[in-house]
Amino acid sequence: MEPTKSDNGDVLHEFFPFFKVYKDGRVERMMPMEKLKVPPSEDAEVRSKDVTISTEPAVLARVFAPRGTGPAERLPVLIYIHGGGFSIGSAFHRVYHEYVSLLMARARVVAVSVEYRLAPENPIPACYDDAWAATRWALGHADGNGPDPWLNEHGDFGRVYITGDSAGANICHNVAVRAGWAGLPAGVRIAGMALVHPYFGGTDDDKMWLYMCPENGGLADPRLKPPPEDLARVGCEKVLVFVAQKDHLRGRGLWYREELKRSGWGGSVEVVEHEGESHVFHILKPQCDKALDLKDKLVDFLRGNAVGKA
Known part of the structure; x- marks a missing residue:
């Protein structure tokens, strides 16, 4: 792609919805997240803390557990992977902190x-590698001898769920594929995966993904x-x-469902569509009726219940 000129005359390598990269390598994000990050918290229902998965590379996670858990009570384990076009967002962002807190408290995970x-x-594949490292770290508590006491004491690793939105949903799929190829530790069962408005190529966003992943297999990667x-x-x-009716990624979510069925995979797949809504509406306007419906259905899924249609 040919370089373009910014308003101030600097030469850009690329221009994308989430960031600009200047000729000197400087990255300017359109939606900076640093000021929106919040520390872990303690309240009447939820406690959270930050943990270090690895230092080289630096991979972190925020762990959540409900209060009032009995000493012998075992709860499902949720791996959550945030969205943001692989280039923005954070597990420590206020919106994701509050969203995961609510899911955790409602579903008791x-x-x-x-x-x-x-x-x-x-560059990609850092995001995939980090998510896989964090998942392996979490699943490493299945024998009760991992580094985190909350997971050791309360995690039921026969009921593990993976979920994420947009780019995070794409990363979830890649984690599940690695789990399928590599196998799981003894006593671990991934009961389900929920993909919210997943990105699987086929749109103009592909140019940004290919730029962020210099070593790629093209559009068939x-x-x-x-x-x-x-x-x-x-x-x-x-x-x-x-999927959401007005989401530009809607077709790819439906494509994924059909391709998953055709692949010979032996599980069950279901689609829930929200009419009149756009991409990640549940994050952008979390109190609207359909965002609350999405949350309710996701909570039901995490509880192992059947999910009704929207």
């Missing part, structure tokens, strides 16, 4: 919200457009896909 490294400073052999190895038992 122990949650691990992944703080993966962002592109373009950390399996991380962008999952092939049948990867879909057949998705390492969970059921999948729930949320």
Whole structure:
């Protein structure tokens, strides 16, 4: 792609919805997140803390647990992966902190919200590698001897769920594929994966993904457009896909459902669509009726219940 000129005359390598990259390598984000980050919190229902998964590379996570958990009470384990076009967002962002807190309290799960490294400073596949490292770290508590006492004491690793939105949903799929290929530790079962408005290529966003992933396989890259052999190895038992009628990614969510069925994967997949809504509306306006409906259905899924149609 040819360089373009910014208003101040600097030469840009690229221009994308979430960031600009200048000729000197400087990255300017259109939606900076730093000022919107919040520390872990303690309240009447939820406690949270930050943990270090690894230092080289630096991978962090925020762990959530409900209060009032009995000493022998075991709860499902949720791995949450935030969205943001692989380049913005954070597990520590106020919106995601509050969203995961609410899911955790309503569904009564122990949650691990992944703080993966962002592109373009950390080119893809850093986000996939970090999410996989955090998932392996969480699942490493299945024998009760992991580094985090909350997961050791209260995690039921026979009921693990993975969920995320937009780019985070794409990363969730890639984590589930790695789980299918690599296998899971003894006693671990990934019961389900929920993908909210997932990104699987096929839109103008592909140019940004290819830029952020310098070593790529083009538009057929399996991380962008999952092939049948990867879909057949998705390492969970059921999948729930949320789509929104006005979302430019709607068609790719429906495509994923059909391709997953055709691949020979042995689980069950369901789609829930919200009419009249756009991409990640549940994050942008979390108190609207349909965002509350999405949340209710996701809570039901995490509880192992059947999910009704929107």
